Amino acid sequence: MGERQLLKKEATTDITEHNFSALEKALTMEGAEVVKEIKEAGLKGRGGAGFPTGLKWELALAEEADDKYLICNADEAETGTFKDRYLMENVPFKVLEGIIIAAYAVGANKGYIYIRGEYSKPIKIFTKVLKDAYDEGLLGASILDSDFNFDLRLIKGAGAYICGEETALLNSIEGKRGKSRTKPPYPIQSGLFGQPTVVNNVETLTSAREIIDLGAEEYGALGTEESKGTKLVCLSGDISKPGVYEVEFGELTIREIIEELGQGVKNDEQLKFIIPGGASTSIIPAEKMDVDYSYEAIAEIGSSLGSGAIIVLDDTHSLLDLMVNVSRFFMDETCGTCFPCKDGNKQLNYLLKKAVQKGGFTKKEIELIRSIGETIILSARCGLGQTSSNFINSIFDNYQAEVLQRGNEDAEN
Amino acid sequence: MPKIKIDGEELEVELGTTILEAAKEVQVNIPTLCYLEELSVYGGCRLCVVEIEGEKNLKPACATEIAEGMEIKTHSEKVRRVRKNIFELIISSHNIGCELNCLDCSWNISCELKEIAELIEIDQSRLDSINERYDDDNSSHAVVRKMNKCIDCTRCVRKCEEIQGVGIFTKANRGPETLITTFKNKGMGNVECANCGQCIHACPTGALHESYHYNSVWHFLNDDSKFVVVQTAPSVRVALSEGFGEEPGTVATGQMVAALRRLGFDRVFDTNFSADLTIMEEGYELIGRIKEGGKLPMFTSCSPGWIKFIEHFYPEYLPHLSTCKSPQQMLGAVAKSYYAEQHGINVEDMIVVSVMPCTAKKFEASRLEMEDDVDFVLTTRELIRMIKESGLDMMNLAEEKADKMMGASSGAADIFGATGGVMEAALRTAYEVITEEELGKLDFKTLRGLAGIKEAEVEIGELTVKAAVAHGLGNAKELMERIEAGAEYHFVEVMACPGGCVGGGGQPVPTNQETVEKRLNSLYQIDAEKKLRKSHENPEIKAIYEEFLGEPGAKKSHDLLHTHYIPRSI
Amino acid sequence: MEELSFLEKLHNLQDTYGYIPEREISNLAEEADISRAKVFGVISFYSMFYTEPTGKYIVRICDSLSCYVNDSEDLVKAVQDYLEIEDGETSKDKKFSLEVVECLGHCGEGPVMMINNKTFTQLNEKKALNILKECK
Ligand SMILES: Cc1cc2nc3c(=O)[nH]c(=O)nc-3n(C[C@H](O)[C@H](O)[C@H](O)COP(=O)(O)O)c2cc1C
Ligand code: SF4
Ligand code: FES
16 A cells, blocks of 8 residues: 555656657547547546546537637645646656647647746746757647647746636636636636637646556546546645655545555644645544545545645644634635625634634634625635635534633623 | 526526526516626626525626526525625625714715615624725825725726726735725826716715815805805706705706805806807817818817826827817806906905816816816715705705806707717807808707717808717727727817716716716707807807907907817826 | 737746836736726736835745644744844845745645745745845
8 A cells, every 4th residue: 555656657857758658649549539538537627626527628629619728727826735846847748748638639729838936946847848849849730740730838827826716717828817707608618818728737637648648448447436546645734744645546545645655643743634625625534534535535524635635734733723824815815806705705814813812712703704604605706715614614513612712602792 | 598487487588698687577676786787797796696596606697697497596595695794794894884984975875885785684784894994095186085995896997997998997906905996006196087087976885986175165155255156067957956856857057056145155157158158269269270271170178087088098189179178167267357357356365166067177177277267166966965064955945047247058058068069059159150141950969869979960051060979988989099090070079978967977876877868858958948049149158258358269268268288198 | 829928928027127117017008908007907916926126035935724834934933033024025125025925835845935936945944044144
């Protein structure tokens, strides 16, 4: 038991050392066949939402348009997530291959890789990767002497988490404020500059590359019924050996990931809970660590695998402080369009800070915070607002007794 | 056509219809806040959320199109709970709670928030006010922004950009620093603002209002050493009564004059008089330009919003602007010369106040080129406040007439307040002056109405005068593009506000398509009912030329009644 | 491929001047036929763009959850004390600007500090101050 390395294998930043076998193979297939492989392999999006990649590609392939775009989402900014950076720094040519394969499969002629502006090293690496790739005929006209043409361009983000949301990403590339768009229409129908657009996460595209390389059957044999293949897990927080680990779905439990891969909680403290998929997912308390690492098993216990960012928290922290910290993240990062998201997350932060000062909540306050949280989730336009109170709610679900203001639980105010 | 259900009512609606529109068809009004029919859909406030059968999240009715089989609930338990919470959040995150400032709010007479609160049955307010503290923006002579009241609905942003084509506002920053502001937070007075005040009408919270002059006016009314005169623009008389509960368009000329006297003004003049004067000067200027090969087309110059717009965006066209001052400034100029002289009033002691439907007039009065003409400018709304404060039951006052020498006017002057009106008035006079024949049909119907841009060709003797009329700066921009592309006109009338002055930024709330149209119709009605309908036939106008000015365009008028403009880049 | 995208132009200006000067904003606005207010709206949305000059070194310290539990707040405090500026401020000598930011994507190596384009990880107060002392 341990890591199961596919994505992480064969790391290199030297184009001459990389074997473009998957791309070569893909170019001998029809686009539709590539899509079929991805569908059969059961790949789900690794950007957080877990949307079936094959289906997305199939829909995109069916769209007719002069320009079709393929966008690699490398805006990675969800707290606790750093796997895409790992991929871009260590296996950039696999990422590139994934992008080109995806573009080929859906018939895209133009593409962007949008890397968050703070990622200077990946930006540097990828600038070189693009140059080398153009030089080697891997990008541009007649890729590897096929009749497939595809241009890829790197766009740097400029410091805004929300731009990782796919429609905000489109606005950002178009040079607008990075606010999300109303869906429908979905990017597949009307995306960048109104053209059909596929947005995929770095890890998704890299996994697609592995699928073509291995074949759907072999890849699909890894993992569980609902979660195929491998997943990069980012371990951070109170953990002895933080880092990016690749696991086969269903092979390890979260406890095993923490204890075996991460070598347990730092400084031998007591585990309190983990957040399985970044700050937008609900916590999993220590008692439930024996859950299998898969989309379905984690959903079963009321959370979500998200982007794969496992943040480990020991029991030395004040829960109230943690809540303030997480709520500040969403308050800071809302694009500011939806009133409930903009004003609601500000109010939540205020109420939580107030609780810190008095050392806890009254039951009434908890009710109020939950009610505001519900309002944000139900009425916000995009995933940021819709997930912004998951953490807070899950703390109440699991530790309400601990956060009540002692002696004053039932106060009116 | 897709079949849908709204609150159990079945209906068929066209594809592309939004839920908000569809709901209206079954007589359901969904509350909205950031939505305004005339503007693009923003979908930010989320007050209009509805529940769609089978979907977990609520959807904004204004931004969601219907789809086959949709079953929509507009006031389910979830919807009611959520929209109340959103409203509570808005109130507590901005300085707009009642306990805070209803009383001194510029919108207290007609509060949209109060209406919404009623509609969605707000019954509690559990949140502390956590308003950011921003300074007010007092940089503009025309409009004040109380940033603390701003809820970021972007209605002003969209109005300025989409209707007026100016775009001085933007949403800036993100997260908790999100705010509506001007370029680099310079303030409205330091950017390319036309001062039209249309943003005021767009704002639901009273975060925008005119720069107030009424306290200064009160001050001088109480100062016996001052001779305080007032003038009222054409559009005020058809809108003022709205502040006293009358139907939009109810004419209250006589009551207004009476009220002004009771407020203590020493003389009540009529800007209509100087509108007639403007026609004389502008008409002669046009004839001169046509005859002597001056810059054409000539642009009207009575709308100060339009002037500032040209100064910023089309400075190369400044020579096209008529050099005539606006009626407001002309009246101030002749009050302080002609009237003062004839009545032996010391000009130093004379205070000229004007009541205008307009916020840009405040800026105009402050322009250095003519800052002595008019001392204070009240909007229609400010006058309503003053009359209310004085306790007057205005609508029941006996009607009175404006003071002699500068109180008589023709119907041509009344229609100055309507888009196309200045053009029509000018043509009535130009026709008779040039042809020396009587104009048979006085109504130029093609110049009337609310089409964005109107064009007409009018035969005046040998000459075919090509005219174009635009209202609202967005339309003005389009007209300018046509001119830049080579469209040829002799005379172009532009008013900065949609509908013309009747839709001015200083008019009562609400100023919208409906109220604008009613006010406009009343102006044409007044004109139609007058015997005197041509500026050059106004006896007081004849008198001022005979006794004081000499000829239109001659030295004296030139000194007093004409001005110049300043190129301002962006 | 097509001409530079708007975002790329903004990056170029930011890199050239260290901020995006007013006249360049006006130029961009004119080129794109939008109001300069709107361009300002775009620029101000993004944390990495500035419309006023900043310090020579922009110091960004992450205070998001993973770094937070690795004592990023102590780091912030130490840097603030050393530079004598608060979050969002620039030092009087215009050498440093300090920004406490959300996740920088080095959560496994927290606490994390970026100085301009360089990222420093696994910091403690001493290491961080030494790095700052080297900024000349
Ligand atoms: C606030 C927010 C931030 C997001 N950030 C990212 C991101 O940084 N990278 C990413 O791949 N997906 C991100 N997503 C998910 C994208 O919207 C989108 O679902 C994803 O890029 C699709 O790719 P996938 O199907 O390959 O996962 C974010 C979503 C939200 C709501
Ligand atoms: S939910 Fe929040 S982040 Fe998303 S569009 Fe609305 S305001 Fe912006
Ligand atoms: S939490 Fe600090 S870098 Fe991610």
